[in-house]
Amino acid sequence: MYSDTGCSPLYLASASPRRSALLTQVGIVHQQFGCSIDESVLAGEAAEHYVARVTRAKAVAGQAQVPHGAVVLAADTVVVVDGRILGKPLDEGHAATMLRALSGRVHRVMTAVAVASAERMKVVRVDTQVFFRPIEEPEITAYWATGEPADKAGGYAIQGLGAVFVSAIEGSYSAVVGLPLPETVQLLAEYGIGYWQGLEAENASGSSQA
Secondary structure: OOOOOOOOOEEEEOOOHHHHHHHHHOOOOOEEEOOOOOOOOOOOOOHHHHHHHHHHHHHHHHHOOOOOOOEEEEEEEEEEEOOEEEOOOOOHHHHHHHHHHHOOOEEEEEEEEEEEOOOOEEEEEEEEEEEEOOOOHHHHHHHHHOOHHHHOHHHOOOOOHHHHHEEEEEOOHHHHHOOOHHHHHHHHHOOOOOOOOOHHHHHHHHHHHO
16 A cells, blocks of 8 residues: 655665665665675575575664664575575686576575564565576576676576576566565555655656756
8 A cells, every 4th residue: 555654764774786776666765785794594594594584684784774763674585496595606607507507497586575673673575486498508608707697696687687598487576686566665664664755756846847
C-alpha cells in the first residue's frame, strides 16, 4: 500500500550502486555508505542461514555509523547452486569455474533485506530461480575481460552484460539485481519510510521548465 509518511531519514548500509539505484528508481530518498563486516561462510552453514546472518550483521554495523534511532537498510545477495554458495570471484580462474557451474542450468539467487531502528530489526528473504543457457568457453574469457564479473556474486550481473546468459527467471528480477523492491517497500513502510518521495515536486519542476 502506498505510504506518504516518508519523513524519516533512511540510511543504506551498502556501497552497492545497484541497490542505491533501485531505491532511487522508486523514489526512496536515502543516504548511502559502506560498512565492513566478516562475510566468511561458517562451516556447514546453509545458504538460508548465511544470507540472513550477514544481512543482520550489516544492519548492526550500519547502525553504529548513523544517528541513534535512525532507520538503516541492509541487504545481501548470494548465488546458490548444488547447495553451494557462490560469492564474488577471487580471480579469473575462480570466475570461470563459477560460470561453468551455472552454464545450461538453473540456480537460486537469495537476497535478504534487513530494516532496523533503535527498537527493532526485521529481515525478509526473497528467492529467485535463474535459468542459464549453455555458455561457451570463449564467452567466459571475453566476459571476464569486460571487468563486470569481478565484484558480482556468482560472477555475473543480470542487469549488465551478463544478461545474455539468462534465458529465464522465476521470481523477482530486482532481487537478483540486489534488492527486492516490493518487499523492501513494504518493510520500509512499517518504519515510516515512504516511496515516490519527491517525484511529484521533480515532475512539477520539469513541467514548469518545459
